[in-house]
Amino acid sequence: MSHYSGNIDDFGMDTISLAGPLEAKLKAVREAGFTQIMLAARDLVGHPDGLDAAIAAVRGSGLRVTGFQVLRDFEGLSGHLHDYKVDIAKSMLEMCHALDCRLLLICSSTSVHATDDTRALVKDLRKLAMLAIPMNIRIAYEALSWGRVVNEFPQAWDIICEADMPNLGLGFDSFHMFATKTSLDELDMLDPDKIFLVQLADFMWTEIKSVEERIATARHFRVFPGEGVHSEALATLVTKLHRLGYRGDYSFEVFNDDYQQMPLPTVAQRAWRSALWLGEDVLRRSVPLPNQIRLKR
Amino acid sequence: MSTHLQTASTDRESILDAVNPLGLDGIEFIEYTTAKPQALGQVLEMMGFRPIARHRSREVLLYRQGGINVIVNAHIPAMPDGAAPTDKPVIAAVAVRVRDAAEAYRRALERGAWAVPSRVEVMELNIPAIHGVGKSRIYFVDRYDKFSIYDVDFVPIPTVDPHPPAVAGLHFFGIVQYIGNDRTEDWAEFYRELFGFTELPAEQRFGILPKGRILRSPCPPSSRFYLQLIEPEASVLDVEGDEGLQRIGLGTADVLQAVAELGKRGVEFVESRGVHTENRGALTKSWLGSVSFELVHDERG
Numbered sequence: 336m337s338h339y340s341g342n343i344d345d346f347g348m349d350t351i352s353l354a355g356p357l358e359a360k361l362k363a364v365r366e367a368g369f370t371q372i373m374l375a376a377r378d379l380v381g382h383p384d385g386l387d388a389a390i391a392a393v394r395g396s397g398l399r400v401t402g403f404q405v406l407r408d409f410e411g412l413s414g415h416l417h418d419y420k421v422d423i424a425k426s427m428l429e430m431c432h433a434l435d436c437r438l439l440l441i442c443s444s445t446s447v448h449a450t451d452d453t454r455a456l457v458k459d460l461r462k463l464a465m466l467a468i469p470m471n472i473r474i475a476y477e478a479l480s481w482g483r484v485v486n487e488f489p490q491a492w493d494i495i496c497e498a499d500m501p502n503l504g505l506g507f508d509s510f511h512m513f514a515t516k517t518s519l520d521e522l523d524m525l526d527p528d529k530i531f532l533v534q535l536a537d538f539m540w541t542e543i544k545s546v547e548e549r550i551a552t553a554r555h556f557r558v559f560p561g562e563g564v565h566s567e568a569l570a571t572l573v574t575k576l577h578r579l580g581y582r583g584d585y586s587f588e589v590f591n592d593d594y595q596q597m598p599l600p601t602v603a604q605r606a607w608r609s610a611l612w613l614g615e616d617v618l619r620r621s622v623p624l625p626n627q628i629r630l631k632r
Numbered sequence: 633m634s635t636h637l638q639t640a641s642t643d644r645e646s647i648l649d650a651v652n653p654l655g656l657d658g659i660e661f662i663e664y665t666t667a668k669p670q671a672l673g674q675v676l677e678m679m680g681f682r683p684i685a686r687h688r689s690r691e692v693l694l695y696r697q698g699g700i701n702v703i704v705n706a707h708i709p710a711m712p713d714g715a716a717p718t719d720k721p722v723i724a725a726v727a728v729r730v731r732d733a734a735e736a737y738r739r740a741l742e743r744g745a746w747a748v749p750s751r752v753e754v755m756e757l758n759i760p761a762i763h764g765v766g767k768s769r770i771y772f773v774d775r776y777d778k779f780s781i782y783d784v785d786f787v788p789i790p791t792v793d794p795h796p797p798a799v800a801g802l803h804f805f806g807i808v809q810y811i812g813n814d815r816t817e818d819w820a821e822f823y824r825e826l827f828g829f830t831e832l833p834a835e836q837r838f839g840i841l842p843k844g845r846i847l848r849s850p851c852p853p854s855s856r857f858y859l860q861l862i863e864p865e866a867s868v869l870d871v872e873g874d875e876g877l878q879r880i881g882l883g884t885a886d887v888l889q890a891v892a893e894l895g896k897r898g899v900e901f902v903e904s905r906g907v908h909t910e911n912r913g914a915l916t917k918s919w920l921g922s923v924s925f926e927l928v929h930d931e932r933g
Contacts (some may be wrong), residue, residue, distance in 0.1 A: 425746070465744025465825060468818045469763055471875070501817035 343614035344582050347371035347401045348606045349534075350378050352589045357382055357389055360460040360599065361396040367603035369610070371399040373534075373586045379430055384451055390433050400504075401440035401586050402475065402532055403431040409441055410507050411449030411484065417459070424463055432470040438531060439467065440475050443482030443491060451484045457498045462501035475506030475531035477588050479547050480514040480553070487517045492525060503530035508588055509572055510538065510557060514549050519575060527580035534588035535573070535613075537563025557589045559609035570617045577618055585613070640676060650852055653828050654739065655731025658855025659804045660680065660773040660781070661694075661701035662880060666721035666849055668920065669693060669706035675919045678898050680799035684809055685786035694841045698798025700882070701782075709751075720922040723877035726764065726807060727771035728827070729855070733760055736772040740826050757784050763827075765819070766876035799897075800890035805883035806858035810874050816845050819861050821846050837885045839928055840913040854932065879923075883930030887914055890927055 347369055357378050364372050374393065382389035393400060406427050409420050441463065450456075464474050472580045478491040479554050485491050488507060495503055507530055535555040541564055543549045560569045573585070587606050594602045614620055666672045673683060673693065681695035690707035692898040705724065706717050730736040737764070741747055742812035748761040748769050759781065764770045775781050788794055813821055823829035828850040837846055844862035851857065858881070886907055891901055891914050900913045911929060918924040 461825070462742075462744035466746065467823065468822045469746065469765065471812060471815065472820070501821050 337603075343610045344370050345582075346610035346614060347373060347399075347520050347584060347586045348603065349373040349401075349586055349588050350375055352587065352591060352594050352606065353593045353602055354597075355599060361398060363599035363603040364606075365396055366600065367607045369398070369603070369607070370525050371586075372396075372586065373401040373404065373588070374434065374436070374524050375404050376427060376430060379434075386430070386433075388591060392472050395435055400434050400436040401584050402440050403427065403434065403436045406439060406441040406463075408444045408446040408449065409463065410445065410456045411451070412444075412459075413450070413455075415466060416448055421462070421466075423470060425466060428467055428470055431472055431539040436486050437471060437474055438473050440477060440532065441481040441616045442477045442506070443485035445479065445481060445483050447483065449483065453494065453497070456484065456494055460494060460498045461500055464498065464503040467502055473502045473504060474500075475504055476586055477508055477534075478507035480511035481550055486511075488512060489517070489521045489524070495529065502542055504529040506532045506534065506623040507576075508534040508536070509560075509565075509569060510534075510553055510588065511538045512572075513538075513568060514543050514553070519568075519571060522575055525579065527576075527582070529577070531582060532584060532586060533576060534579065534586050535560045535569060536587060536589045537561070537565045537569060539563050541565075548612060554590050555592045556609050559587055559589055559606050561609050562605070563614045570613075573613055573617055585610075638906060651828050653850075654728075654736040654772075656827055656849055656851045657729040657776075658732070658851050660727040660729045660771070660776055662723060662804075662807070663703040663705055663725035663727070664721045664918070664923075665705045665717040665724040667706060667717040667719050668721070669704045670721075671920055672704050672721045672923065675923055676704070679894065679916075679925060680796075680802060680897065682790050682792065682796040683789060684794050684796070685788045687786055689756065692784055696794075697796050698801070698803060698805055700798065700802065701887075706929055719920070721920055722922065723768060723807070723880070725761070725769040725771055726877070727759070727773045727775050730772050730774055733772040733774040736760075736774075738764070743825055745826055749893050755784075757781055764877070765811070766874075768877050774815075777931065800884050800886060800893050802882045802884050802890060802927075803930070803932060804857055804880070805926075806860060806881040806929055808860045808862060808878045808926065809879045810831075810877070811861050811863055813863055815875070816861050816863055821843060823859060832858075840907055840910060840915065841926065879926055881926045881928050881931060883928050885929070885931050887907055887911055887927050887929050890914075 348364045350360050350372060361372065379386050380391040406424055409424060412420055422565060427439060460476060467474055476491050476495055478485050478488045480486050485494065488505065492505055495505055505525065537560050538552050538557050543552055587609065664672060676695045680697045682697065683693050684696050685694040692707055693704045695702040695704060708716055740762050745762040748759050748763055750761065752758045759771050759773060761769045761771045768780065773781055809819065820831055829847040831847055832846040844860050847859040847861065849857050888911060891909050900917045902917055907915050913929060914927040916925045
């Protein structure tokens, strides 16, 4: 545990930034000082001792699970493709529930088999949210910047509003927003209570010229906030979200091939430095009072 | 469970009744699971129910008074499935009457309900079910008019009146569901989307326990029932694991008469600073650690 602990409990790491087995990731994240972690389905199903052992390891770590990812290419399909994806979604929900995790992340479809009819997308997202209600899981819908129909957060937001389900909200990823150069002003239309998760990441270049380059950057060359060239924009974004009233979690969604071959504590320390920068310097939070209770949303 | 004025408001409400997508028509039965079926049976008999039939293949009894059917299920599944009966009885299922069970089931699944795989024995009815709150289930029944589901799956107990009259006109009024913090909107949406329940405005309620949110079923007035969603008290930080169906509300036109008659049978009612028997309603004491009934003033019956 770090001897210096700021008021940054709402920042967490994502297992995708770290190499190695689940237990080592949990340990590194905890020892860096974080209290929460974002998990991917393969963290669980790829565990050498199976799903139950993975769940036990997560519970034993004392870390809160920020969210569970990721359901892909779900909405807009029909017939047997739809039925197939509903089965996949149910399986994801069951794992999420077994973890006592309250949030499932779904990113907008890239499938060429999916329709662009908004009504169908709304219907499918309503159905997904409905499946999640008995399990007390919220669905965060994220606009992937290479999504086929929905690729910027205002489009995702429109669909979420139209679906109008209490447990369906926005998953917001700074990378995609910067990649598509969506205006920060668009944030003003969001209801902060319907932003279910904010994922933060930076990258090392200012221009992304093609969709292929965008995908490559997103999957291999992201860095922690403060390490790239969009520090100022990230600081503005986080400040703006805070002013808007967002009080949910911030998770570092950092896919980076170099971090995959560095010692886990080293990577976790970089993440911690990033959290301190955002919590202390950008948001200028006071140190928490002793025994402060953070109310659950 | 709380109610609103049945009189005067009936006509006004009938306009809304057009929205009944499943042809919902009341509650067919409520099922308890328990490892102590005789103890629960005693409680039910004290409340005016009579055992009238046994299941053909499982340790399941059907109790009835008037139009209220209660099933007591003590069947231990061959494979452990988490729904095995415990000493404390729990409300494990609600069966709702619908126009077309197969259609209602298909529609629910299409909208995101979880199917319950059925495990029927030969010559038994396959009653479609979806998952409800906690470990509970919601069955769809469409055979309640000309012949009943009990004719197939149950054997009548000899010499017993299959239609015992209800004490003081008791009838199904509703079900109280306990839910986690900040879960009211989720569950209200669940029941609205799948069944067409509508919310009563906060001021439109009576009764002695007016907490939470009341949802009204889209059934015709004669079979209408209510769901009451109650979140934990503010002082309770986290009870999210404890969502479930908590108790049954029974309607009667005369609460005090019902209390008097049930009192003679040995039923005790809660008298505390917050809860006490009055014209509008009453709450029985809790038996077996979990079973209680709420009486609600309701002109029907």
